[in-house]
Amino acid sequence: MSTKAQLLREEEITAESDLPEGWAAAEIGEVSHVVGGGTPKTSVSDNFSEDGQPWLTPADLSGFEGMYIKRGRRGLSEKGFRSCGATAMPPGTVLMSSRAPIGYVAIAANPIATSQGFKSFVLPNGIVPEYCYFWLKYKRDDLQELGSGTTFLEISGAKAKEIPFIFAPYEEQRRISRALEEVTSRTKSPLNHLGRAKQLLANFRQSVLAAACSGKLTEEWRVQHPDVDLNQKLDLKKIDGPTEIPDSWIWITFGSILSELKNGISTKPEIEPPGRPILRISAVRSGSVSLEDRRYLRAKEKFSEYGLREGDLLFTRYNGSLDLLGVCGQVRNLGGELLYPDKLMRVRFGHGLVLPSYAEIFFGSTGARERITDGAVSSAGQQGISGAKVKAQPFALPPFEEQDEIVRRVEALFKLADAIEKRVAAATARAENLTQAVLAKAFRGELVSTEAELARREGRDYEPASVLLERIRAERQTKAANRKNNRI
Amino acid sequence: MSDVVGKLWGFCHTLRHDGIDYGDYIEQLTYLLFLKMADERGIDLSKTKYVAGNGREVECDCSWPTLESKSGTALTEHYVSVLQALGKQKGLLGEIFAGALSRFNNPVNLKALLGVIDETEWTQLGVDVKAAAFEGLLEKAASEGKKGAGQYFTPRILIQSIVRCVKPDPRSHKEFTISDPACGSGGFLVSAYEWFIGETKGGALDRELAKRIKKGTYYGQELVARPKRLALMNLYLHGLEPVIKGGDSIYEVPDSQRFDVVLTNPPFGTKGANQVPDRDDFTIETSNKQLNFLQHVLTILKQGGRAAVVVPDNCLFADQAGEVFEILMKDCVLHTVLRLPNGTFSPYSPGTKTNVIFFTKGAPTETVWVYDARSNVPRITKKDRPLTKEHFAEFEKCFGGDPNGRSKRKASDSKEDRWRSFSIAEVKERDYKIDGLKWLKDESLDEFDPDIEPQELATDAIAELKAAVEELNAIVAMLESNGNGNGKSAKPAATGKKA
Numbered sequence: 001m002s003t004k005a006q007l008l009r010e011e012e013i014t015a016e017s018d019l020p021e022g023w024a025a026a027e028i029g030e031v032s033h034v035v036g037g038g039t040p041k042t043s044v045s046d047n048f049s050e051d052g053q054p055w056l057t058p059a060d061l062s063g064f065e066g067m068y069i070k071r072g073r074r075g076l077s078e079k080g081f082r083s084c085g086a087t088a089m090p091p092g093t094v095l096m097s098s099r100a101p102i103g104y105v106a107i108a109a110n111p112i113a114t115s116q117g118f119k120s121f122v123l124p125n126g127i128v129p130e131y132c133y134f135w136l137k138y139k140r141d142d143l144q145e146l147g148s149g150t151t152f153l154e155i156s157g158a159k160a161k162e163i164p165f166i167f168a169p170y171e172e173q174r175r176i177s178r179a180l181e182e183v184t185s186r187t188k189s190p191l192n193h194l195g196r197a198k199q200l201l202a203n204f205r206q207s208v209l210a211a212a213c214s215g216k217l218t219e220e221w222r223v224q225h226p227d228v229d230l231n232q233k234l235d236l237k238k239i240d241g242p243t244e245i246p247d248s249w250i251w252i253t254f255g256s257i258l259s260e261l262k263n264g265i266s267t268k269p270e271i272e273p274p275g276r277p278i279l280r281i282s283a284v285r286s287g288s289v290s291l292e293d294r295r296y297l298r299a300k301e302k303f304s305e306y307g308l309r310e311g312d313l314l315f316t317r318y319n320g321s322l323d324l325l326g327v328c329g330q331v332r333n334l335g336g337e338l339l340y341p342d343k344l345m346r347v348r349f350g351h352g353l354v355l356p357s358y359a360e361i362f363f364g365s366t367g368a369r370e371r372i373t374d375g376a377v378s379s380a381g382q383q384g385i386s387g388a389k390v391k392a393q394p395f396a397l398p399p400f401e402e403q404d405e406i407v408r409r410v411e412a413l414f415k416l417a418d419a420i421e422k423r424v425a426a427a428t429a430r431a432e433n434l435t436q437a438v439l440a441k442a443f444r445g446e447l448v449s450t451e452a453e454l455a456r457r458e459g460r461d462y463e464p465a466s467v468l469l470e471r472i473r474a475e476r477q478t479k480a481a482n483r484k485n486n487r488i
Numbered sequence: 489m490s491d492v493v494g495k496l497w498g499f500c501h502t503l504r505h506d507g508i509d510y511g512d513y514i515e516q517l518t519y520l521l522f523l524k525m526a527d528e529r530g531i532d533l534s535k536t537k538y539v540a541g542n543g544r545e546v547e548c549d550c551s552w553p554t555l556e557s558k559s560g561t562a563l564t565e566h567y568v569s570v571l572q573a574l575g576k577q578k579g580l581l582g583e584i585f586a587g588a589l590s591r592f593n594n595p596v597n598l599k600a601l602l603g604v605i606d607e608t609e610w611t612q613l614g615v616d617v618k619a620a621a622f623e624g625l626l627e628k629a630a631s632e633g634k635k636g637a638g639q640y641f642t643p644r645i646l647i648q649s650i651v652r653c654v655k656p657d658p659r660s661h662k663e664f665t666i667s668d669p670a671c672g673s674g675g676f677l678v679s680a681y682e683w684f685i686g687e688t689k690g691g692a693l694d695r696e697l698a699k700r701i702k703k704g705t706y707y708g709q710e711l712v713a714r715p716k717r718l719a720l721m722n723l724y725l726h727g728l729e730p731v732i733k734g735g736d737s738i739y740e741v742p743d744s745q746r747f748d749v750v751l752t753n754p755p756f757g758t759k760g761a762n763q764v765p766d767r768d769d770f771t772i773e774t775s776n777k778q779l780n781f782l783q784h785v786l787t788i789l790k791q792g793g794r795a796a797v798v799v800p801d802n803c804l805f806a807d808q809a810g811e812v813f814e815i816l817m818k819d820c821v822l823h824t825v826l827r828l829p830n831g832t833f834s835p836y837s838p839g840t841k842t843n844v845i846f847f848t849k850g851a852p853t854e855t856v857w858v859y860d861a862r863s864n865v866p867r868i869t870k871k872d873r874p875l876t877k878e879h880f881a882e883f884e885k886c887f888g889g890d891p892n893g894r895s896k897r898k899a900s901d902s903k904e905d906r907w908r909s910f911s912i913a914e915v916k917e918r919d920y921k922i923d924g925l926k927w928l929k930d931e932s933l934d935e936f937d938p939d940i941e942p943q944e945l946a947t948d949a950i951a952e953l954k955a956a957v958e959e960l961n962a963i964v965a966m967l968e969s970n971g972n973g974n975g976k977s978a979k980p981a982a983t984g985k986k987a
Contacts, residue, residue: 183963193953197956
């Protein structure tokens with residue numbers, strides 16, 4: 001017995017006094033026959049047959065959500081079956097993958113064999129397969145610890161036998177299994193709903209941006225402010241826009257309201273200080289600039305024209321991913337000096353007509369994103385857009401007062417969405433642990449009434465698991481003896 | 489025909505600067521068209537008498553030529569008094585002009601519109617042309633997605649498909665009637681009539697039948713004045729003079745009239761639905777508007793009568809949905825459910841998930857067939873992916889020729905496994921919540937469509953979170969029932985030893 005397994009076992013045994021009344025602890029090898037598997041030569045195609053001997057590899061259990069399994073993707077032909085170490089095990093055998101990865105579990109629905117990537121437990125009468133299945137699921141993290149090997153972790157046959165196993169009296173095992181089946185079959189569904197809610201909230205943000213840029217978000221605001229109109233006041237050149245906007249707005253080219261569009265510094269920065277702080281490209285995301293995501297420039301030049309100011313907009317002009325190309329974030333809460341690199345473009349406005357926050361919202365909307373990345377130039381796996389292209393972007397310009405209102409509303413809605421997302425994330429994290437928590441409860445003997453308790457209440461006897469264990473041991477000894485005798 | 493619509497529609501853009509939106513525009517157009525056609529038909533409105541506010545009888549020249557002869561403020565003022573006078577008349581005239589108000593501030597615009605209408609000899613146009621022009625305008629107004637225009641507009645493609653399944657044929661027997669208790673601008677009634685005319689292949693109807701169809705076959709009810717007016721006009725242009733009642737279908741106890749066919753799309757949403765209607769014929773008391781409409785339809789159907797009702801998903805899983813559907817499925821054969829594509833009601837209610845349920849009154853349900861036209865069907869959008877006949881072609885084939893759903897049906901009629909049957913036992917297992925009858929996995933969640941309103945997404949997210957809460961509650965209940973020593977599995981043994 002290895003030291004680690006010994007430790008585990010001792011832990012279980014010392015904890016025996018903590019076992020629920022009537023339960024027993026053993027190594028799984030004491031109560032089951034542990035079987036490995038085998039694979040015929042894969043280069044010989046007639047070793048395999050679709051409808052031959054059912055046969056499993058760990059890959060067959062990847063993504064398998066059921067409890068009982070009938071067969072894997074491939075079966076073995078009679079020739080293949082005979083040529084390798086695979087054994088057909090009876091229905092009710094608990095199958096556990098022992099490598100790549102460790103710890104997938106399923107129950108054989110019919111006679112089935114496995115590859116050597118499995119250690120399977122052929123159970124005697126008295127141990128409920130479903131109970132053993134849930135136990136192994138519960139122990140999944142501990143099972144990883146049992147693995148050894150240099151290239152990939154694997155549980156050897158010997159180690160598999162040492163897996164600790166605590167079990168209840170037979171009837172109680174059945175009750176526990178039934179209750180666990182019932183509960184664990186439902187723990188996934190809330191997660192699905194939460195996942196959908198999360199996705200919907202992401203879509204919600206996009207939808208708010210779309211409504212902001214189409215004027216829908218401020219529809220009643222305009223009714224209340226009928227005098228706010230920008231059409232007559234401006235000498236800007238109107239263009240035909242890609243979508244419909246309110247009458248009081250105009251479409252212009254983005255370039256027509258800019259005073260500056262400038263690429264950053266191409267000198268290579270250092271990862272650690274000292275040096276003058278310069279943003280990394282990854283600092284700019286749609287709708288935000290993370291000022292802490294920085295590098296350090298040790299060059300002598302002053303680069304004074306590359307200093308960032310509050311309210312500057314930065315666009316990414318080069319990126320490996322189209323999703324991160326042409327995204328626009330605004331510089332906010334600038335603490336001190338900060339420069340920006342070559343792969344970013346800095347944009348400043350010439351007129352006092354545009355709130356940078358509104359422009360940031362506009363370029364975050366799906367429509368604007370599609371237009372700006374449309375036909376992006378790709379070279380060496382990187383996608384690029386030019387300053388000219390940014391300048392040529394159509395831009396829906398609302399009156400200044402309305403921009404202010406749009407920004408206020410979008411920020412308020414996003415703040416709410418943030419709060420909700422946090423709660424969804426917290427709920428998700430808890431719901432993810434639900435299955436393990438239910439399993440833990442079950443194996444503490446708290447999920448259903450214990451057999452000991454029921455027997456007491458009903459004034460009857462029951463067979464404690466310790467007696468069951470002795471019986472199983474005795475039966476196995478007899479069998480082993482018989483096998484030996486037969487062999488001689 | 490599209491010329492006429494095009495011309496009238498083009499004019500609408502001019503009027504937007506006068507503060508007239510699409511809905512207003514169609515309403516004004518309705519008034520003016522009516523006056524013009526009355527004139528063409530030689531109906532004399534030049535000496536229209538009515539009782540004015542001061543109690544005296546006043547005469548007003550409401551004729552088209554007089555209206556047309558005026559200009560400037562005299563025109564706008566005269567138009568106001570014409571509307572007022574006609575609104576006080578009896579019959580169809582009064583109904584169409586009831587509470588009519590002028591929306592024109594600028595006489596130049598009114599004058600120009602009179603000119604556009606005057607150019608066309610409306611009565612010379614065939615019924616189909618005029619009617620199609622009007623329907624075309626309604627549809628266009630709805631698809632512009634402005635508030636108010638869409639709330640009473642069901643996509644015609646959908647209506648026509650439903651009508652082809654239900655086959656409302658006035659020749660079936662002499663008292664045949666069809667009703668839409670939430671008729672909006674009259675789409676179901678108009679399409680039912682158009683379908684029938686198509687069936688007769690343009691052949692002449694005998695006089696008695698023609699008369700019956702004109703006045704005694706099509707019935708509707710509509711709470712809101714404007715759509716009611718548009719419905720009257722719409723049907724009138726089709727050559728029908730139907731009875732369209734005002735008032736709220738679900739709060740008023742209906743008269744004794746019962747119908748052979750009910751086709752309807754009750755309003756979505758829950759606004760103004762807080763009050764529980766006090767009606768003896770409603771078995772389930774609920775404030776849910778759609779569930780009340782269903783109960784209303786149940787009441788007004790004749791025995792053996794059939795119905796198709798458009799309902800949003802929430803009506804299938806709402807609190808008392810199970811109870812209402814349990815009753816419905818005891819009294820009626822609910823033979824078919826059609827899950828409509830996402831965005832069917834784009835652009836004005838793009839996020840509402842909707843269904844059509846088909847049922848026949850008089851016997852309990854044994855089998856429900858569900859057609860899933862939603863899962864993995866790209867969302868319908870206003871411009872790029874509009875609703876087409878193709879969306880329902882396979883469904884109509886699966887539905888079969890019998891309007892009561894008694895055609896021989898088989899799941900293999902759908903190539904993509906969209907058509908399945910469920911026994912009443914399976915429905916009962918789901919507590920009569922028929923939104924649970926799903927089998928296709930939807931893979932399109934990630935796809936984001938900027939046309940969906942934020943509030944729709946927020947509502948969807950709420951539904952998901954609620955569902956998660958419900959599931960989690962169920963888990964808690966399960967754990968509690970097991971853990972306290974009275975678990976289901978432990979019970980038999982415990983009770984067995986009670987003595």
